Amino acid sequence: xxxxxxxxxxxxxxxxxxxxxxxxxxxxxxxxxxxxxxxxxxxxxxxxxxxxxxxxxxxxxxxxxxxxxxxxxxxxxxxxxxxxxxxxxxxxxxxxxxxxxxxxxxxxxxxxxxxxxxxxxxxxxxxxxxxxxxxxxxxxxxxxxxxxxxxxxxxxxxxxxxxxxxxxxxxxxxxxxxxxxxxxxxxxxxxxxxxxxxxxxxxxxxxxxxxxxxxxxxxxxxxxxxxxxxxxxxxxxxxxxxxxxxxxxxxxxxxxxxxxxxxxxxxxxxxxxxxxxxxxxxxxxxxxxxxxxxxxxxxxxxxxxxxxxxxxxxxxxxxxxxxxxxxxxxxxxxxxxxxxxxxxxxxxxxxxxx
Ligand SMILES: Nc1nc2c(ncn2[C@@H]2O[C@H](COP(=O)(O)OP(=O)(O)OP(=O)(O)O)[C@@H](O)[C@H]2O)c(=O)[nH]1
Ligand SMILES: [Mg+2]
Numbered sequence: 001x002x003x004x005x006x007x008x009x010x011x012x013x014x015x016x017x018x019x020x021x022x023x024x025x026x027x028x029x030x031x032x033x034x035x036x037x038x039x040x041x042x043x044x045x046x047x048x049x050x051x052x053x054x055x056x057x058x059x060x061x062x063x064x065x066x067x068x069x070x071x072x073x074x075x076x077x078x079x080x081x082x083x084x085x086x087x088x089x090x091x092x093x094x095x096x097x098x099x100x101x102x103x104x105x106x107x108x109x110x111x112x113x114x115x116x117x118x119x120x121x122x123x124x125x126x127x128x129x130x131x132x133x134x135x136x137x138x139x140x141x142x143x144x145x146x147x148x149x150x151x152x153x154x155x156x157x158x159x160x161x162x163x164x165x166x167x168x169x170x171x172x173x174x175x176x177x178x179x180x181x182x183x184x185x186x187x188x189x190x191x192x193x194x195x196x197x198x199x200x201x202x203x204x205x206x207x208x209x210x211x212x213x214x215x216x217x218x219x220x221x222x223x224x225x226x227x228x229x230x231x232x233x234x235x236x237x238x239x240x241x242x243x244x245x246x247x248x249x250x251x252x253x254x255x256x257x258x259x260x261x262x263x264x265x266x267x268x269x270x271x272x273x274x275x276x277x278x279x280x281x282x283x284x285x286x287x288x289x290x291x292x293x294x295x296x297x298x299x300x301x302x303x304x305x306x307x308x309x310x311x312x313x314x315x316x317x318x319x320x321x322x323x324x325x326x327x328x329x330x331x332x333x334x335x336x337x338x339x340x341x342x343x344x345x346x347x348x349x350x351x352x353x354x
Pocket of ligand 2: 018019104
């Protein structure tokens, strides 16, 4: 791993669905890249296997969930060590492409003896994704503006303390930080199904507030000093990682003491959206690649070692071609226009003008 690659770090609580999102993303990303001259493919057999397994698992789950409230969640296949998913970004179909790596680390590493390892990783990561298990963030809402289980399961305090106390400003500067609420199906369907939305609430918009409160201290920190506020790009990009299943409620698992989420196939769902039909999973990647291209253009003037990869992204292309790729990507980038966060998409801080 080095600065010549695109490196993305994924942080988040255990079992929140990171690998599943990656699997869904892989299916969608190249559609979003059409017209940019860029393409992403899987680089190694292990990544292919892991993602295929995750996809099979979630599809099996969807089948089980068709029978209302019968399932017992089993904690299968937890990832215990750092995982690197290796992709290749090809430009204009030429050459061997640029390594594109997603590094997924267990949440506990932020507080234990692995801290130095995580710091070394972050040194080369242009984008940091904070994956959020949305039912834990949003349900059982408390006076704090986020759900009762958020602190325990999504580990916002550990993540915040790590940013504030273990990383230096230069470790964080110039990064894109994406808050990615996953498993948003229920809130998306409630918002968009008039029969269910008796209070006419926009849950996806409310989700932006829940993320803001749930990670308030971290967001304030990233906005607090000139060095960070003028260089860190921050956005909220929610995802429907599975599609046709909705969170229903939590149940306490007597054996482990953990709160387990119960899911079921939603009522009133358009038949085309039933089953495995993830949405927006490509967006964090579209954000990341837009950011890399914007930085690549800036790097033509001022060299920043974190973006050495820029040379590879630009190499062999005219300035005009890079601009066309960037414009095309920007059109695919889901963002809210005006004051309101459509589908929960919200750019909090945008110093580089992505
Ligand atoms: N209901 C539901 N289950 C999901 C969703 N995404 C993932 N899961 C399930 O949640 C479990 C954990 O998913 P993973 O994708 O392995 O989560 P992870 O964050 O990679 O887990 P670790 O790497 O072990 O921390 C699996 O059994 C998935 O099938 C989702 O959107 N909805
Ligand atoms: Mg995993």
